[in-house]
Amino acid sequence: MNSPDAPKPDAPPAANPAADADLDPFRLQSPETLANPYPVYARLRQEAPVYFSAAYNGWLITRYDQVAAGFRDPRLSAKRSSAFVTKLPDEVRQRLEPLRRNLASWALLLDPPEHTRIRSLINKAFVPRLVEGLRSRVETLVNELLDAVAPAGRMDVLRDLGDLLPLLVIGEVLGVPAEDRHRLKGWSNALSGFLGAGRPTLEIAGGALSAVAELEDYFRGVIAARRQSPGNDLLSQLILAEEQGMILGEQELLSTCCMLLFGGHETTKNLIGNGLLALLLHRSEREALRATPSLIGPAVEELLRYDSPVQWMSRVALDDIELDGVRIPKGDRAFLVLGAANRDPAQFPDPDKLDFRRTDIRHISLGLGVHYCAGSALARVEAQAAISTFLRRFPDAELSPGPLTWRMNPGMRGVTALPIELGPQSSAS
Numbered sequence: 001m002n003s004p005d006a007p008k009p010d011a012p013p014a015a016n017p018a019a020d021a022d023l024d025p026f027r028l029q030s031p032e033t034l035a036n037p038y039p040v041y042a043r044l045r046q047e048a049p050v051y052f053s054a055a056y057n058g059w060l061i062t063r064y065d066q067v068a069a070g071f072r073d074p075r076l077s078a079k080r081s082s083a084f085v086t087k088l089p090d091e092v093r094q095r096l097e098p099l100r101r102n103l104a105s106w107a108l109l110l111d112p113p114e115h116t117r118i119r120s121l122i123n124k125a126f127v128p129r130l131v132e133g134l135r136s137r138v139e140t141l142v143n144e145l146l147d148a149v150a151p152a153g154r155m156d157v158l159r160d161l162g163d164l165l166p167l168l169v170i171g172e173v174l175g176v177p178a179e180d181r182h183r184l185k186g187w188s189n190a191l192s193g194f195l196g197a198g199r200p201t202l203e204i205a206g207g208a209l210s211a212v213a214e215l216e217d218y219f220r221g222v223i224a225a226r227r228q229s230p231g232n233d234l235l236s237q238l239i240l241a242e243e244q245g246m247i248l249g250e251q252e253l254l255s256t257c258c259m260l261l262f263g264g265h266e267t268t269k270n271l272i273g274n275g276l277l278a279l280l281l282h283r284s285e286r287e288a289l290r291a292t293p294s295l296i297g298p299a300v301e302e303l304l305r306y307d308s309p310v311q312w313m314s315r316v317a318l319d320d321i322e323l324d325g326v327r328i329p330k331g332d333r334a335f336l337v338l339g340a341a342n343r344d345p346a347q348f349p350d351p352d353k354l355d356f357r358r359t360d361i362r363h364i365s366l367g368l369g370v371h372y373c374a375g376s377a378l379a380r381v382e383a384q385a386a387i388s389t390f391l392r393r394f395p396d397a398e399l400s401p402g403p404l405t406w407r408m409n410p411g412m413r414g415v416t417a418l419p420i421e422l423g424p425q426s427s428a429s
């Protein structure tokens, strides 16, 4: 039997177009499904809502009520850092030990009470009132990024906005010196490439290992400087917490910095990318938002529901669990498929329709329960500022011709590039 901390690999294997149809009868790993998973999710909800996927080596849970209950079920453990390296050969595992050690202190990958202690510290920095105070600064950053591309008349939304805005913002919140914030991008990308890859190649794992080593070195330097002269930033608060014994040592401090960088980057980037893509493909909703800019709050919630940047989160069963007459054995992995829950017709009428005037948009894209996204208020401010500023400045923007390529990553959904022709800039901007 697998122990919760030494189970099968955490995430599903990377997409394999040639996957054996016997292993993957729902064709979850096919490029078509990765480009548009929603028809397969509909079949799963209908035919096999608690489904063991041999291809992903875990149970996919796809109905809204069961995904929501799964997030709150203490028998489903979030503690799974070792799982990222379990399946690798011994000598590779040993080499990756510094990476595993870093992940082992991420609140995201811990259960209460260890989780509770770290999470309560992070919460203080992300209360909605404090985050709301960042809104005008975030809008300024969005405008600066758009100023840089406006003269060219075209942009890649991911490269020029989605990738940069979250880094600049989390860098500022943490208190990373301004001149260093662009450096965070390569490290964060290497880490998300590893965490999202499922069965990472040695090259990807090696990239993540170097990134974590460099990130830890980098943060050590910034932490030393902040100890000398504390600032009004999250890093200074975390250092104080460490000095008061609420953070247990340097590793936990460094790991928390890495987690916040990773947690805030890839996800927000894809919310901006998926959100603007959906708007460019749905003219009526885009016009509705242009006509009524105050719709931006519900619009971002509906965009989160419609095409969630995080498609699933994994857990490990601490006990045998019975769901819908199906037994998930102790030690097995379960994938809470947020993307499928968000399109469940039992929860959302006409779920495949993008509709900013829905009266009940209780999506599940930011999780639920004790692991509910710590950065949710910040993610909302960033996405609202990016989308509303973009639409105001470039009301006639259109997708550039040509096919879009979706990342072959079943857990983190987003296109690899989003080229756009900006059209004339609004004089109202």
Ligand code: HEM
Pocket (backbone or CB within 6 Å): 078, 107, 108, 109, 119, 122, 170, 259, 260, 263, 264, 265, 267, 268, 271, 309, 310, 313, 365, 366, 367, 368, 370, 371, 372, 373, 374, 375, 376, 378, 379
């Ligand atoms: C659109 C953007 C975002 C999405 C879709 C998203 C999604 C999620 C989800 C689904 C979880 C739950 C994980 C679980 O249950 O295991 C989570 C947790 C978390 N998120 Fe986010 N997130 C976003 C933005 C951010 C930002 C901007 C930050 C930080 C600046 C952040 C930091 C975190 C952290 C630290 C956790 C772990 C919380 C815990 O374990 O208690 N996220 N996020």
